Amino acid sequence: MILTNSGSNIFFENAVRALNIPDGTAELLRRPWRELTVSLPIRMDHGGVGVFTGYRIQHNGARGPYKGGVRYHPNANKKEVESLASLMTWKTALLNLPFGGAKGGIECDPLQLSENELKQLTRRYIMNIEHIIGPQRDIPAPDMGTNAKTMGWMMDAYGQVHGYEPASVTGKPIELGGSLGRESATGRGVIYVLNELAKEMGFSVNKDTSIAIQGFGNVGSWAAQIAYQEGYSIVAVSDIDCGIYNSNGLDIPRLTNHIAKGGTIKSFEDGETISNAELIGVDATIFIPAAIENTITIDNLDKLKSKVVIEAANHPVTPDADQELHSRGVTIIPDILANSGGVTVSYFEWTQNIQQFQWDEIRINSELKTRIKNAFESVQGKVAKENLSYRDAAFQIGIAKVAEAVELRGFI
Numbered sequence: 001m002i003l004t005n006s007g008s009n010i011f012f013e014n015a016v017r018a019l020n021i022p023d024g025t026a027e028l029l030r031r032p033w034r035e036l037t038v039s040l041p042i043r044m045d046h047g048g049v050g051v052f053t054g055y056r057i058q059h060n061g062a063r064g065p066y067k068g069g070v071r072y073h074p075n076a077n078k079k080e081v082e083s084l085a086s087l088m089t090w091k092t093a094l095l096n097l098p099f100g101g102a103k104g105g106i107e108c109d110p111l112q113l114s115e116n117e118l119k120q121l122t123r124r125y126i127m128n129i130e131h132i133i134g135p136q137r138d139i140p141a142p143d144m145g146t147n148a149k150t151m152g153w154m155m156d157a158y159g160q161v162h163g164y165e166p167a168s169v170t171g172k173p174i175e176l177g178g179s180l181g182r183e184s185a186t187g188r189g190v191i192y193v194l195n196e197l198a199k200e201m202g203f204s205v206n207k208d209t210s211i212a213i214q215g216f217g218n219v220g221s222w223a224a225q226i227a228y229q230e231g232y233s234i235v236a237v238s239d240i241d242c243g244i245y246n247s248n249g250l251d252i253p254r255l256t257n258h259i260a261k262g263g264t265i266k267s268f269e270d271g272e273t274i275s276n277a278e279l280i281g282v283d284a285t286i287f288i289p290a291a292i293e294n295t296i297t298i299d300n301l302d303k304l305k306s307k308v309v310i311e312a313a314n315h316p317v318t319p320d321a322d323q324e325l326h327s328r329g330v331t332i333i334p335d336i337l338a339n340s341g342g343v344t345v346s347y348f349e350w351t352q353n354i355q356q357f358q359w360d361e362i363r364i365n366s367e368l369k370t371r372i373k374n375a376f377e378s379v380q381g382k383v384a385k386e387n388l389s390y391r392d393a394a395f396q397i398g399i400a401k402v403a404e405a406v407e408l409r410g411f412i
């Protein structure tokens, strides 16, 4: 798949025009402030040396330390990481978090690497970027292909140079200063957004509202579990191989249990096996893409039956598909709002680390809910007042805040 940052660029350019941002400021917001590409040699298990490429792209630091995940994926190339870094800038601004935006990546297939190789790769990556990160500079976190264990290795590698510094990384294991509720935070945030939208659009938070979820990784599986707890009917889910459909609603606790025991979606006998291509066309009120980028395109959007799309993944809807769906009356909640729960609880983790004081999970979830509700309401207010799409409203709010910070700092 060809990945470009054109999606976020088009949405950005539309916002710049609508907000009348002066050319110089727009140019400063358009460009990443700092980009670092590193070569990562490691000793492979078979004895040879593998050399990988890693990136840390610091898109904008006007509002605070750079913040964003590190992705281990074959498609984590420079253009893609740049695009994801800019999304982090607008996301942290939209959520009013005191951060800028960044993203990291290593071009690799983590499924093909052993734990030993992944650990070496992670340590080498941090040793090569440690001079530009830190609790008040840039704070990495998990993304696709990385998890709490990876973050523990990152914190340790950073600490070898700078001393013990838990606030240097978020999404860590709880035992190392990670936050309660961080693992489920992105999926939980997706469903909190959905609950707010439900009030607005008048659909009910119960079995009458059906959901199809594409992707059953960290984000998709937690979104499914929390949606199930809230009472929604999850009629279809999928992973990289295939999907499963049950018009009466899937038993999500049983499915997660089955997967935790080493099972797969394919081997779960509680519904009809469908292909990934078919998933988008199932009869569901809500479609939640929670897998990779560009999964809803101009070529497959005709199949979509759902009238609402909640972007749990980062840029899953291509710009032309976005425009077309909007003109057909499909409501799309953009990634920078829909999946903001992860970075929001990362912010809580960072503050807990700095204060050396642990919050309980009830507090985490309730503060998350408040932040998501406030962000949703600000976007909703603009949507209603100016007759905009949720995407345009969210981008305009985020970008305006960053532009204001640039001006207040007196850069230009």
Ligand code: GLU
Residues within 6 Å of the ligand: 067, 068, 069, 070, 139, 140, 141, 142, 143, 144, 170, 171, 314, 339, 340, 342, 343, 344, 346
């Ligand atoms: N990778 C997540 C995102 O795309 C979380 C970033 C973070 O916690 O800093 O928002």
